[in-house]
Amino acid sequence: MIPYIPNTEKDQKEMLKEIGARSIEDLFDSIPRNLRLKTDLNLPSSLSEMELVNELKGLSRKNAHLDEYVSFLGAGSYDHFIPSLVDHLSSRSEFYTSYTPYQAEASQGMLQTTYEYQSLICKLFQMDVCNASLYEGATALVEAAVLAHNVNHRKKVLVAKTLHPEYRQVLTTYINKTLGLSIVEIDYENGVTDLAKLEEKINKETACVVIQNPNFFGCLEKVNEIEEITHQTDSLYIVSLDPISLGLVIPPGEYNADIAVGEGQALGGKLNFGGPYLGIFTSKKDFLRKIPGRIVGETTDKKGRRGFVLTLQTREQHIRRERATSNICTNQALNALRATIYLSTLGEEGLAKVAHLCLQKSHYAAKRIYQIPGFELTFRSPFFKEFAVKCPVSSHKINKLLWDNKILGGFELGRFYPELENSLLFSITEKRTREEIDKLTLFLEDMV
Amino acid sequence: MREPLIFEKSRKGRRGCSLPACDVDKENLEKLIPKKYLRQGSLGLPEVSEPDVVRHFVRLSQQNMGVDTNFYSLGSCTMKYNPKVNEDIANLPGFTRIHPYQPQASVQGTLQLLYEMEKLLCEISGMDRISLQPAAGAHGELTSLMMIKAYYEDIKEHRDTVLVPDSAHGTNPASSHLCGFRTVVVKSNKDGGIDLEDLKGKMSERVAVLMLTIPNTLGLFERNILEVSRIIHDRGGFLYLDGANLNALLGIVKPSDLGIDIMHFNLHKTFSTPHGGGGPGSGPLGVKGKLAAYLPAPTVEKDKKGYYLDYDRARSIGKVRSFYGNIEVIIKAYCYLRFLGREGLKKVSQNAVLNANYLMSKLKRYFYLPYDQPCMHEFVLSGVEGKMKDVRTLDIAKRLLDFGFHPPTIYFPLIVKEALMIEPTETESKETLDAFVSSMIQIRKEIDDDPSLVKQAPHNLSIGRLDEVKAAKELKLRWKEKKSGD
Numbered sequence: 001m002i003p004y005i006p007n008t009e010k011d012q013k014e015m016l017k018e019i020g021a022r023s024i025e026d027l028f029d030s031i032p033r034n035l036r037l038k039t040d041l042n043l044p045s046s047l048s049e050m051e052l053v054n055e056l057k058g059l060s061r062k063n064a065h066l067d068e069y070v071s072f073l074g075a076g077s078y079d080h081f082i083p084s085l086v087d088h089l090s091s092r093s094e095f096y097t098s099y100t101p102y103q104a105e106a107s108q109g110m111l112q113t114t115y116e117y118q119s120l121i122c123k124l125f126q127m128d129v130c131n132a133s134l135y136e137g138a139t140a141l142v143e144a145a146v147l148a149h150n151v152n153h154r155k156k157v158l159v160a161k162t163l164h165p166e167y168r169q170v171l172t173t174y175i176n177k178t179l180g181l182s183i184v185e186i187d188y189e190n191g192v193t194d195l196a197k198l199e200e201k202i203n204k205e206t207a208c209v210v211i212q213n214p215n216f217f218g219c220l221e222k223v224n225e226i227e228e229i230t231h232q233t234d235s236l237y238i239v240s241l242d243p244i245s246l247g248l249v250i251p252p253g254e255y256n257a258d259i260a261v262g263e264g265q266a267l268g269g270k271l272n273f274g275g276p277y278l279g280i281f282t283s284k285k286d287f288l289r290k291i292p293g294r295i296v297g298e299t300t301d302k303k304g305r306r307g308f309v310l311t312l313q314t315r316e317q318h319i320r321r322e323r324a325t326s327n328i329c330t331n332q333a334l335n336a337l338r339a340t341i342y343l344s345t346l347g348e349e350g351l352a353k354v355a356h357l358c359l360q361k362s363h364y365a366a367k368r369i370y371q372i373p374g375f376e377l378t379f380r381s382p383f384f385k386e387f388a389v390k391c392p393v394s395s396h397k398i399n400k401l402l403w404d405n406k407i408l409g410g411f412e413l414g415r416f417y418p419e420l421e422n423s424l425l426f427s428i429t430e431k432r433t434r435e436e437i438d439k440l441t442l443f444l445e446d447m448v
Numbered sequence: 449m450r451e452p453l454i455f456e457k458s459r460k461g462r463r464g465c466s467l468p469a470c471d472v473d474k475e476n477l478e479k480l481i482p483k484k485y486l487r488q489g490s491l492g493l494p495e496v497s498e499p500d501v502v503r504h505f506v507r508l509s510q511q512n513m514g515v516d517t518n519f520y521s522l523g524s525c526t527m528k529y530n531p532k533v534n535e536d537i538a539n540l541p542g543f544t545r546i547h548p549y550q551p552q553a554s555v556q557g558t559l560q561l562l563y564e565m566e567k568l569l570c571e572i573s574g575m576d577r578i579s580l581q582p583a584a585g586a587h588g589e590l591t592s593l594m595m596i597k598a599y600y601e602d603i604k605e606h607r608d609t610v611l612v613p614d615s616a617h618g619t620n621p622a623s624s625h626l627c628g629f630r631t632v633v634v635k636s637n638k639d640g641g642i643d644l645e646d647l648k649g650k651m652s653e654r655v656a657v658l659m660l661t662i663p664n665t666l667g668l669f670e671r672n673i674l675e676v677s678r679i680i681h682d683r684g685g686f687l688y689l690d691g692a693n694l695n696a697l698l699g700i701v702k703p704s705d706l707g708i709d710i711m712h713f714n715l716h717k718t719f720s721t722p723h724g725g726g727g728p729g730s731g732p733l734g735v736k737g738k739l740a741a742y743l744p745a746p747t748v749e750k751d752k753k754g755y756y757l758d759y760d761r762a763r764s765i766g767k768v769r770s771f772y773g774n775i776e777v778i779i780k781a782y783c784y785l786r787f788l789g790r791e792g793l794k795k796v797s798q799n800a801v802l803n804a805n806y807l808m809s810k811l812k813r814y815f816y817l818p819y820d821q822p823c824m825h826e827f828v829l830s831g832v833e834g835k836m837k838d839v840r841t842l843d844i845a846k847r848l849l850d851f852g853f854h855p856p857t858i859y860f861p862l863i864v865k866e867a868l869m870i871e872p873t874e875t876e877s878k879e880t881l882d883a884f885v886s887s888m889i890q891i892r893k894e895i896d897d898d899p900s901l902v903k904q905a906p907h908n909l910s911i912g913r914l915d916e917v918k919a920a921k922e923l924k925l926r927w928k929e930k931k932s933g934d
Binding site (some may be wrong): 002004005007011012014015016018019020021024027028029030031032035036037040041042043044045046047049052053056057058059060061062063064065066069071073075076077078081083085087088089091092093094095096097098099100101103104105106108109110112113115116118119120122123124128130132133135136137138139146154161164166167169170172174175177179181182188201202219223224232243246247248249250251254263270271272273274275276277281287294295297298299301302303305306307308309311316317319320321322323324326328329330331332333335337340341343345346347348349350351352353354356357358360361363364370382384399403408411412417433435437 | 450451453454455456462463464465466467468470471472473474475477480481482483485486487488490491492493494495496498501502504505506508509510511512513514515516517518520522525527528529530531533535536537538539541542543544545546547548549550551554555556557558560561568571572583584586587590591594597598617618619621622623624625626627628631643655661668669671673674699700703706707716720722723724725726727728729730733744765766767768769770771772773774775776777779783785786787788789791792793794795796799800801802804805806809821822824833845846849855860874875876877878899906909910911912913914915916918919920922923924925927933
């Protein structure tokens with residue numbers, strides 16, 4: 001007997017009798033006999049629960065994890081503190097074993113938390129509308145660019161080179177190779193988008209300008225100047241961002257972004273080797289009927305009691321099919337729930353404090369590092385929690401030494417930016433202590 | 449009792465979380481960041497205590513039906529039991545606390561798991577290679593279509609059309625459109641299969657691919673699959689399998705033997721990972737032969753030194769998301785496959801099909817079954833035939849909630865009027881199925897005796913039937929403070 005399958009032999013016999021079939025095999029008669037497998041699949045034998053746990057624990061131990069190593073690595077995936085409540089409450093199985101809330105009356109829990117998620121994100125971003133989530137940051141950005149093209153039918157997308165390199169790759173796959181739009185990258189100057197280059201490249205064919213703020217180097221973009229340039233040609237202004245930064249950085253609604261998206265992993269999400277994460281998608285209300293994915297709205301029942309339902313479903317694939325605004329069906333509801341619990345738990349003061357701790361600690365770390373002879377900051381622009389450091393020796397060698405001393409070093413920027421070889425991008429979250437930062441600088445001093 | 453919104457529980461000065469004091473020398477904020485880049489005003493987040501947060505979300509969870517609390521008969525969704533041990537394993541720090549840019553030598557455990565997962569899925573499907581990157585089934589579909597498009601561009605064949613049957617999932621035509629293809633719909637025949645004459649008429653050198661769900665969304669196996677495959681392949685097209693219904697075929701049929709060239713899996717359906725209230729899922733895609741070169745980068749490979757991520761793939765379509773996939777979901781599905789193994793997997797499909805036929809056999813005496821033949825893992829009833837006294841399928845669904853059952857998928861597939869699509873899965877017991885049948889019979893009686901009871905349902909939940917028209921008209925999509933005087 002398999003524990004997940006309740007049917008006993010007796011059950012099976014009774015059920016077959018009801019059906020009027022002689023054997024289970026008979027139930028598969030609609031499959032032509034020559035197509036049915038004659039032998040068992042060549043898979044490993046089944047395991048007991050105990051054996052499974054032992055084997056998988058063994059596999060997990062082949063990974064070196066960040067309870068054992070001190071991490072200074074970010075670059076789009078962040079080791080922030082996760083309050084206990086996030087795991088406890090999101091593992092309520094009424095939540096995690098439920099389906100998409102198509103039957104609203106049976107799904108008020110998930111619908112209300114999603115409505116709260118939309119409300120919290122709208123507040124934080126200062127944007128008009130937010131959907132129920134998309135897969136992760138890069139595909140959320142793709143959906144934003146597709147929306148821009150659908151709105152103004154223009155065929156050129158301007159992308160800041162300071163946008164996460166993997167996001168630029170994903171945009172290329174979707175926007176350029178698949179939809180045939182052209183992508184033009186805008187160079188950077190001192191770690192932020194070069195405004196002169198942007199003005200040079202933008203024209204009436206530009207569907208949208210895509211930036212990241214804080215950008216991949218951790219620097220704060222000149223968001224107001226970019227807004228002016230972008231809207232001069234009536235192009236859409238798209239910003240990708242780290243929601244933690246909004247604890248102290250100006251939100252996209254304040255600088256007139258048309259669409260603001262982001263990777264929401266930092267909001268109570270686990271590192272998980274890159275997924276599942278959370279694609280945040282917000283926009284101005286003008287685009288409401290064109291935005292992708294599910295949206296929850298408030299309504300009432302017959303007695304006038306407040307309740308929540310999926311709404312504006314005529315945008316979606318299960319109703320509109322090939323004319324849908326996107327093909328998304330399954331989203332990242334549980335990750336959005338984690339973000340909701342995280343933001344509720346941290347609250348007004350908590351999130352601001354996390355952001356300030358990141359800011360202060362990263363600046364302390366930067367100062368300590370650039371005071372080491374031979375090391376200097378790659379850029380001199382204001383930054384939030386990440387900063388690039390030009391190293392006097394191979395950045396790869398530095399990371400190796402750090403790793404040998406139980407430290408996960410910065411991101412080696414040369415991988416995506418050949419011109420920045422030997423620059424390391426350090427990420428300092430609120431979890432890093434002064435002691436750990438001082439230890440990092442001691443090892444860096446040893447390198448020169 | 450309705451639970452207030454978290455914002456409505458907010459009281460100035462309360463907090464739900466403690467954070468350490470700043471242990472480095474603090475600089476003046478505006479010295480670090482110019483004022484114009486700083487946020488002015490509040491964040492707008494609630495101020496609630498820790499017990500407030502706990503009670504809020506626990507109460508909300510109690511207003512939600514999950515597989516752990518109720519039988520979910522949702523067709524095409526495969527709402528099977530989600531094994532708890534898989535949750536524990538996926539939450540081991542060795543799996544959750546690893547960064548996607550860590551040195552590859554330091555994540556050999558996860559890379560090995562991904563490598564082995566690919567092998568397991570290859571064996572189950574007969575495909576040559578798998579990409580584990582797509583975040584969901586629809587993402588797998590889209591990625592597959594991108595690969596097919598790239599292939600035809602390479603061999604300089606202009607193919608701009610995707611064929612889908614009229615019973616297809618909505619994601620198929622939506623993915624096709626998003627990829628820049630034209631969608632042409634192929635009719636079903638009277639037995640619910642592909643109409644071969646219609647297919648022949650619509651197949652041409654413009655067609656890149658036919659997207660099929662097997663068993664189809666009526667729960668029926670495509671008996672003429674080899675003929676379908678010949679029609680498509682003879683004129684140079686590909687055959688795509690939407691793997692949403694794979695739960696009927698494990699260890700019974702290999703998709704490659706049906707002529708499938710490319711397909712996606714739904715780990716959150718077939719391989720028991722929780723649906724999470726709508727996600728995260730995982731939609732790996734599998735390919736045969738020449739399409740493998742176009743898989744998204746990176747793939748997971750193995751050499752003498754160990755496992756590694758291979759980005760060096762000349763004809764790859766590129767990246768379709770950041771990093772490598774919904775790893776936590778993949779770990780749970782891997783656990784499921786290893787637990788069941790060779791012996792168990794076939795029993796999954798056998799019992800899923802047995803349960804569906806049992807339910808169908810009992811229910812067809814009370815409800816109209818438009819395609820009256822043995823089904824696979826699911827079947828579709830129609831809520832309109834007979835004297836239903838103006839009661840619609842939606843009403844039946846809402847009334848089922850009163851009996852503690854999550855209703856079937858309704859109004860899909862589109863080719864059945866007032867459809868009720870029922871998929872019990874293998875993890876439900878005969879007693880549960882019998883109880884479901886009793887409730888359906890009871891509802892059928894109520895339709896005759898007291899239709900308003902059904903039309904007004906649900907009656908026993910924390911809320912009554914919700915007004916969706918009002919929601920779409922008023923469009924309250926976020927909470928806002930009441931201004932004084934409101």
